[in-house]
Structures are given as C-alpha cells and as structure tokens.
Amino acid sequence: MSGHEQKYINEAFETNWIAPLGPNVDAFEKEIAEYVGANDAVAVSSGTAAIHLALSLLDVNKGDIVFCSSLTFVASANPIIYQGADPVFIDSEPDTWNMSPQALERAFHDATNEGRLPKAVIVVNLYGQCAKMDEILSICNHYRVPIIEDAAESLGSTYKGRASGTFGKFGIFSFNGNKIITTSGGGMLISNDIEALKKARFLATQARDPAPHYQHSIIGFNYRLSNILAGIGRAQLEVLHDRVEARRVVFKRYHQELAHLPGFHLMPELEDTRSNRWLTALIINEADSGVSAGDVLKALANENIEARPVWKPLHMQPIFQGTRYYQHSNSENISEHLFNSGICLPSGSNLEEEDQLKIINCIKDVINNNSKERDVIHI
Numbered sequence: 001m002s003g004h005e006q007k008y009i010n011e012a013f014e015t016n017w018i019a020p021l022g023p024n025v026d027a028f029e030k031e032i033a034e035y036v037g038a039n040d041a042v043a044v045s046s047g048t049a050a051i052h053l054a055l056s057l058l059d060v061n062k063g064d065i066v067f068c069s070s071l072t073f074v075a076s077a078n079p080i081i082y083q084g085a086d087p088v089f090i091d092s093e094p095d096t097w098n099m100s101p102q103a104l105e106r107a108f109h110d111a112t113n114e115g116r117l118p119k120a121v122i123v124v125n126l127y128g129q130c131a132k133m134d135e136i137l138s139i140c141n142h143y144r145v146p147i148i149e150d151a152a153e154s155l156g157s158t159y160k161g162r163a164s165g166t167f168g169k170f171g172i173f174s175f176n177g178n179k180i181i182t183t184s185g186g187g188m189l190i191s192n193d194i195e196a197l198k199k200a201r202f203l204a205t206q207a208r209d210p211a212p213h214y215q216h217s218i219i220g221f222n223y224r225l226s227n228i229l230a231g232i233g234r235a236q237l238e239v240l241h242d243r244v245e246a247r248r249v250v251f252k253r254y255h256q257e258l259a260h261l262p263g264f265h266l267m268p269e270l271e272d273t274r275s276n277r278w279l280t281a282l283i284i285n286e287a288d289s290g291v292s293a294g295d296v297l298k299a300l301a302n303e304n305i306e307a308r309p310v311w312k313p314l315h316m317q318p319i320f321q322g323t324r325y326y327q328h329s330n331s332e333n334i335s336e337h338l339f340n341s342g343i344c345l346p347s348g349s350n351l352e353e354e355d356q357l358k359i360i361n362c363i364k365d366v367i368n369n370n371s372k373e374r375d376v377i378h379i
C-alpha cells in the first residue's frame with residue numbers, strides 16, 4: 001500500500017457508500033480509462049470476471065471455439081469453459097514468450113478449412129511483456145475475429161508507445177493481491193466501445209431490466225467492484241508509475257548480475273516495447289550453466305526464498321488434456337521449453353537491494369557448488 005488508500009476508504013465510510021457502486025468506482029473507471037487511453041472502463045470483482053464478461057459480450061457460447069495463449073495462468077482460459085466453448089491453445093514465440101503469430105496463422109488456416117472460425121482470440125501479455133501485437137492484429141483483422149487482450153500482468157507496459165491492454169476489442173486488467181497495483185481483489189474491463197461496456201455493467205449487476213420491480217430477461221453475474229476496494233485502486237493508480245520503475249530496477253539488477261552467466265537468459269524485451277517487469281523471469285540452459293531450473297528453485301527454497309517455475313502451459317494441464325494445441329513450428333515447442341527451463345524470481349516493488357543480493361548470491365553459489373561437484377567427479 002502507498003499510504004494514500006486510507007483517505008479514499010475513509011471517504012467511502014463517511015459518505016456511507018459501502019456498495020458495489022459509488023463515487024470511487026466511477027472515478028477509478030474514469031482514471032484507468034484515461035491512464036491507458038481507452039474510451040471507457042468497467043470495474044469488476046476480478047480479472048477473471050472481466051474476461052468472462054468480454055466473452056459474453058462477444059456472444060461466445062456452447063460449441064464455439066476460442067483461441068488462447070497456452071503459456072499463461074489458468075484464469076485466462078477458465079471463462080471459455082464457463083461459457084461452454086472450446087479452447088484451442090496457441091504456443092509462444094521466443095522473442096516475447098507470448099502468442100506465436102506463426103502458430104496462430106496455422107490455427108486460423110485449419111479453422112477456415114474446417115469452416116469453424118473462433119469467436120475470439122485471447123492474447124496474454126506474460127509477466128508484463130507485450131505480445132507481438134502488430135502481427136497478431138493483422139492476422140485477426142484478416143479473419144475478422146476480435147481480440148481480448150489479457151493484460152492482467154501488464155498494466156503500465158507499453159507497445160510502440162501505446163498502453164498495453166488497448167489493442168483488442170476488449171482489454172482486461174487484474175488487481176489481485178500479487179499484481180503491480182492491487183485492490184486485494186479486483187479487475188477492469190476496458191474498450192473503446194462505450195455501448196458494449198454499458199452492456200457489461202448491466203451483465204455485471206445481475207442483468208436487471210429497467211423496471212420498478214426486480215425483473216430479469218437474461219442471466220447476469222454479480223461481478224461489480226466494491227466502492228471501498230475501488231478507493232484502494234485509486235490510490236494505487238497514483239503510484240503505478242513508481243511501481244513500474246521499482247520493478248524495472250529489480251530487473252536491471254538481476255540482469256547485471258546474472259545475464260552474463262553461461263546458460264542464463266532473462267526474458268527479452270521486444271524492441272519498441274516497455275515492460276512493467278511485473279516478474280523477472282529467466283530460462284536456464286542446463287548444458288551451458290551446469291545447473292537446472294529445478295536446482296536453482298531448490299537452493300532458493302532452502303534459503304526460504306520463494307521463487308516459482310514459469311506458468312505450466314495450459315495444453316499440458318490435466319483439465320485441458322486432449323485440447324487442440326498449435327506449436328510454434330514442427331520442431332519448436334516454445335512454451336514447453338520455457339516451462340521446463342524457466343523460473344520467476346522474487347520481484348516485488350518493495351524488494352530491498354540487500355535481499356536481492358542474497359537471492360543473487362544464492363544462485364551464484366548453486367552454480368559454483370555444482371561445478372565443484374563436477375570437478376570432484378572428474379578427478
């Protein structure tokens with residue numbers, strides 16, 4: 001927290017706006033829309049809810065197909081299942097770790113031949129890094145299929161000077177506790193289509209018809225954000241810039257200390273994009289470094305330092321077994337490679353330099369110890 005949140009919470013209490021609507025909700029929506037340069041925004045209870053609303057607005061229903069990045073958190077795809085539709089997973093490419101345009105093109109090619117185009121494409125911006133939006137937009141525009149940009153992790157990032165999340169028909173952000181700014185839980189749906197977002201507000205408040213009594217003609221959801229949490233979000237948005245800078249400093253320090261080590265490759269930043277570096281992620285080539293991602297994770301855990309593997313691709317998840325998946329190329333399965341060799345390092349905006357050096361030293365020690373062990377075996 002920045003310290004300013006209490007002011008907005010107090011305002012909500014003093015004016016008795018303790019509801020999933022109110023002045024903080026209205027202002028938070030306006031401020032986010034202004035920040036990213038979108039026409040409008042709808043504050044909701046989670047990023048997952050925002051994706052679900054976007055799919056509903058695009059009329060995704062039972063039996064429809066939705067293309068979705070495979071290397072992501074499960075929340076990107078779960079709403080496809082809520083709607084009774086079928087996901088098709090698309091691999092990553094190595095420059096951004098995000099959706100591979102060439103795999104996407106092949107998926108569209110097959111879908112055209114089968115006479116079953118997807119209703120939407122969910123493009124994820126992993127760990128703050130924007131996907132290759134120009135290429136992806138050009139393919140999706142060609143097939144006239146709308147994009148939902150899952151920018152849950154990339155608020156504050158830019159692609160060619162434009163805010164991440166603003167490239168699709170809809171964009172979504174998450175304010176979950178682990179995100180770059182948080183409301184403890186919450187999300188935002190953004191779009192330039194003001195009419196669609198009006199409908200989103202209607203759907204998110206149980207789809208109540210405009211009648212004096214309670215009347216409902218379609219099924220809605222209870223997805224609006226509380227006025228108190230929106231107050232937290234307003235104060236958090238004020239420090240978003242500082243949070244991005246802090247995370248980029250964390251990344252820079254890791255880069256200075258680790259990038260020159262053989263076999264260590266930090267997540268790239270595509271030219272003309274600026275990542276919020278929500279998480280510093282890297283892959284470790286065991287043959288070159290002498291250590292595996294698992295060795296590093298274990299050594300960090302022994303020091304009580306929490307690090308994680310890169311997201312397990314959705315096409316590898318038990319719940320999505322048998323789901324169609326398009327690899328980057330016949331010989332390159334990028335998301336599986338990233339999962340097998342990737343880790344995310346502690347990257348909090350409040351990570352102290354001293355703590356970060358402890359993490360870095362721990363990683364260097366694993367490499368040294370493993371190489372000593374190898375020397376002993378060799379002797």
Ligand SMILES: Cc1ncc(COP(=O)(O)O)c(C=O)c1O
Nearest residue numbers: 046047048073075076152174176
């Ligand atoms: C890529 C991605 N998409 C969607 C979500 C869902 O957001 P939420 O947790 O707010 O529902 C998250 C994070 O949790 C995420 O990382």
